[in-house]
Amino acid sequence: MKKSDVELDGFRAYLLEKGKREKTVEDYVRHIANFHKWLQSEGGDLANLTRYDIQQYVKHLQNKGNKATTLNLKFSAIVAYARYIGQSHLVENIQRPEIRHTRHISPKSLPKNDRNRLFRELERSGNLRSIAIAYTLLYTGLRVSELVALNRSDIHNGERSGHVIVRDGKGGIARTVPLPSEARxxxxxxxxxxxxxxxxxxxxxxxxxxxxxxxxxxFEKLGVHPHMLRHTYGRELVSSGIDIATVAELMGHSDVNITRRYAAPSLKDIEEAVEKTFG
Incomplete structure (x- = not known):
């Protein structure tokens, strides 16, 4: 076993002891493994990590086109690793791109015509699994990570009602979500x-x-990102008059301000308003 493998095993154990979720642990270990490969290509090493190495790696990721959100996730792994080796000073004052928040615009959801096209094409394919996945995502607002983690026992599918139990949502938040008849x-x-x-x-x-x-x-084959179904779920609930706190609970948001985005106009709404005013 290589020394770097031993270091990563120790890092994994450290993260688990700190109570990090299994998926987060695997993501952090993968990011540090990639960082280690880059270090070796530059003549560096995890065993002799310097602040200069970290700053140069951040610049390298920027030059590769990593978005600020992606880059900051990778940097979070490096911060955790620096703490693991007892050298937190290595990540102090590292220059990183700023994340620009655009909470005043609603996340991109699926317009009704695109929704109709999606389900029409899925139904024509005859793939019952794909159809069930699409209806479950749209009618429950689950994240894809939550959907793939579901067991059959998490689905309560009655004739007149039903619900799905999300046992390990983002941030470890469990919740129960109604399951409409079409999804059932x-x-x-x-x-x-x-x-x-x-x-x-x-x-x-x-x-x-x-x-x-x-x-x-x-969904890629159909020109759609599956997370758009979740955004559509949130936007439709808010548009129907469901209060923000309830929508936040249904969607597993720990911060109700995240949910408020669905009450904001979408980019398409803004474009149509401008066109109507000045067109």
């Missing part, structure tokens, strides 16, 4: 095709629990 119908149809005993709600083509990437690929 398509889930029931998909599950009727399953002859296995795997607890996972959705399986891949290889009969394993489906991955986030596999779900993303389903």
């Amino acid at each position: 119908y398509h889930l029931r149809r998909y599950l009727e095709t399953r002859k296995d005993s795997d607890p996972a709600l959705f399986l891949s083509n290889f009969k394993k629990r489906i991955s986030i990437r596999a779900v993303q690929r389903i």
Whole structure:
């Protein structure tokens, strides 16, 4: 085993002891492994880390086109690693790109015509799993990471009502979300095709629990990002008059201000208003 492997194993154990979620731990370890590869290519090493190395790596990521949000996630992993080795001073005053917040514009959701096209094309494909995934995402507002983690036992699918239990949402927040009849119908149809005993709600083509990437690929083929279904869910609830606090609870937001974005006009709304005024 290489020395760097031993260091990463120790870092992983340190993060778990600090109570970090498993997915966060794996992301941080991956980011540090990539940082280590870059260091080696530049003649550096994790064992002899310097503040200069970290600043140069940040510049390297910027030059590669990493957005501020992506870069800051990778920097957070380096901050955790610096604490792990007892050298927090290495990450002090590191220059990073500023994250610009645009909370005054609603996140991009799917217009009704695009929604109709999406479900029409999915239904024509005849793929019951893809159809069930799309209806579940749109009608519950789940994150893709939450969807792939679901087990069959998390779905309560009655004739007149139903709900889905999200046991480990973002930030460790558990919640129960109503499951509308259309989503229940398509889930029931998909599950009727399953002859296995795997607890996972959705399986891949290889009969394993489906991955986030596999779900993303389903929608990429249709020109849609799956997270847009979540944004559509939030926007539709707010537009229907559901109070912000309830929408925040349904969507698993720890900060109600994140939910308030769905009450803001979308970029399309603004464009149409400007066109109507000046066009």
